[in-house]
Amino acid sequence: MIVATGYQEFDASRITHFGYGKLPNVITSFEFERMVREGRIETAEERRPQYAAILHCVGSRSLEFHAYCSRVCCMTALKYAHELKSAVPGCYVSDVYIDMHAFGKGCEDFYRRSSEVKTLFIMYGKNDYPVIRKAEPGDDCEMLIEVSEQLSGERIEIPADLVILMVGMEARADAAEVARLVRISQDKDGWFIESHPKLDPVATTTEGVFIAGTCAAPKDIPDSVAQARAAAARILGKIAKGIIEVDAVFAEIDEEACSGCRICNELCPYGAIEYKADVKRSRVISALCKACGACVAACPSGAIRARHFTDEQILAEIEGVLA
């Protein structure tokens, strides 16, 4: 099974001083994407924006919301600046950021070219969010953005008719339910955990369950596709032989001794023990068992033992060593 359930966008209205949901010309990156798709970049008053501002790290890299970087927003913001400049000639674009993360092929070059086409880059401090407010009558714009600019140390005001909030990615609200269903784990931010982040990034600790894309962490489309292909290849590698090899060591339940208490059912981290209601006994699905021994230790009737690790076999080994 490949789990590829993706992410959800951060709810921008949680940061009240951005005015999202109250100021009609403060929109999210998703809403801007829709405008671009429809070929209609304009304000709520159906005017072409003279001043546009793109605000980075909305919900990301913050102590209050998500400490992690959402990874795709910086490059996407630069793309939006280009789209604004080409769709609305003469539009002044301000890019209000914390740090510019232009990693990857061609990205630094794209950043440099964005500066050359006169996108104005303004740096704000982590956890020192800009404040967006409605402009006064007579001001030449719809809104003003107050920013503590980091390089000069001054508090400045940026004019804007349209503000695009680069909302971060977060784990889906139903991720815990999915994790419970397929028996995989989540990290403190709700992302699904891989077997090993560097050496086994698409496997999980549950045999046969793989993860791909942004359900594991924020990433862009090329990385999501690469992971999906890796997960598919891992599964093909397993089934292409026509047989699946499993470990020789797994737990076994003596059905005569099993009381049907079901303690082992709940305890097994791999979902390898099922309850047979017709005979009121539990049974190990050997292909799923990882021989961790948790059920062996917990069984109050002593009905479970690990194959090849019975008391008699271990005692025989000790006697052999001592002989």
Ligand SMILES: Cc1cc2nc3c(=O)[nH]c(=O)nc-3n(C[C@H](O)[C@H](O)[C@H](O)COP(=O)(O)OP(=O)(O)OC[C@H]3O[C@@H](n4cnc5c(N)ncnc54)[C@H](O)[C@@H]3O)c2cc1C
């Ligand atoms: C504002 C913004 C702009 C972006 N722009 C770019 C860009 O320009 N270039 C780029 O490379 N990347 C960009 N990205 C990142 C890109 O969106 C992700 O890399 C990509 O969508 C990840 O794909 P995914 O399949 O992991 O997740 P998703 O695209 O979220 O797809 C997951 C799918 O699983 C479905 N699903 C969820 N739960 C279940 C379930 N329980 N059962 C069945 N189906 C389920 C969902 O409905 C969805 O269809 C951007 C991201 C953001 C936030």
